[in-house]
Amino acid sequence: MNIETKIRTAIIDDREDNLNVLKDFLSFLPNIDFVGGASRYPKSKKLLLDEKPDLVFLDIEMPGRNGFELLHEVREQGCTDLSVVFYTAYDQYMMQALRESAFDYLLKPFTMDELKAVVDRYVKEQEKKKTQKQLAVVNTPKGMPExxxxxxxxxxxxxxxxxxxxxxxxxxxxxxxxxxxxxxxxxxxxxxxxxxxxxxxxxxxxxxxxxxxxxxxxxxxxxxxxxxxxxxxxxxxxxxxxxxxxxxxxxxxxxxxxxxxx
Missing domain, CATH: 2.40.50.1020 (LytTr DNA-binding domain)
Structure with missing residues (x-):
C-alpha cells in the first residue's frame, strides 16, 4: 500500500462524543479517508453495507445489540473483507474479539501514538497481502488451472x-x-x-x-x-x-x- 492509497475508514460508537474524538484523531493521519460514522444500530449496519470500508473502529457496548452481533450480520450479508478494530473501555472482550478475527483491539482512552500504531500495522498487513498475491500470480504457470x-x-x-x-x-x-x-x-x-x-x-x-x-x-x-x-x-x-x-x-x-x- 503506497502513500497515495487511502484507507476507507468508518467509526461505530453509540456515544457521539467518543465518535467525534476518534474522528478528530484520525484526521491527523494523511492516509485515512473517513467515509462515515454512526451511533445507532440500524444506521451502523446501513453504513457498513453501503460503504464497505476497508477499516472500521467498532465499539462493543451498544444499546440493543452489541458490536459482535453487528459484525456477524454484515459479514453474512457480504461485507467479508472488513478489517475490524474493536475499541472499548473494557478489556474483558479481548478474547472474544480475537475469536471474531478482529484485526486489532484498542482500549479507551487511547493515545494518538496507539492509534497511529494500529493504522501502521494495518498498512503493513495490506502490503504483505499484496506481495503474497503478486508472488502467487508470478508462480502460477500460464495455462495451468488455478x-x-x-x-x-x-x-x-x-x-x-x-x-x-x-x-x-x-x-x-x-x-x-x-x-x-x-x-x-x-x-x-x-x-x-x-x-x-x-x-x-x-x-x-x-x-x-x-x-x-x-x-x-x-x-x-x-x-x-x-x-x-x-x-x-x-x-x-x-x-x-x-x-x-x-x-x-x-x-x-x-x-x-x-x-x-x-
Missing amino acids: MIALPTSTGIHFVDKNSIVMFQCEKDGPKEKPNWVVLENGQQRNKLRQGVTARDILSIVGTECFVLINQSTIVNLGFLATIEFKTRNCLLVPPYDWLELSVSRSQLSELRSRFDVF
Missing part, C-alpha cells in the same frame, strides 16, 4: 477455481445442521466440512469472480447469465439454467453498484 483446496467432510478437495459453478448451504433433513456444498461444472457435488462459513469460502476463492447473492448461495460470475431487478431472480448459463436462485435485496444493491447499473 487450483484451490476446499475442506470437505472427508478430507481436502482440490479443484480448479474456474470450474466451480456455485456454493450452496443446504440441509439434508429438518434435524440436520446446514452444510455448504460446492457444485462444479459437470454437475459434480462435494459437501464441505461442517462449520465452514460463507466468509471462509470467499476468503479461499476471492471476491473478484465470486459473489454472495444471498445468505446461502455464492455464485461464480462466470456462470451468471441474468439478474431480474423486479423479481430478484438469478439465472445461470446452460445447463444450469434450471436452478431457481434469488438475490437478496441487500446483495442486489451491491451488485448494481458493482457493475454500475442504476
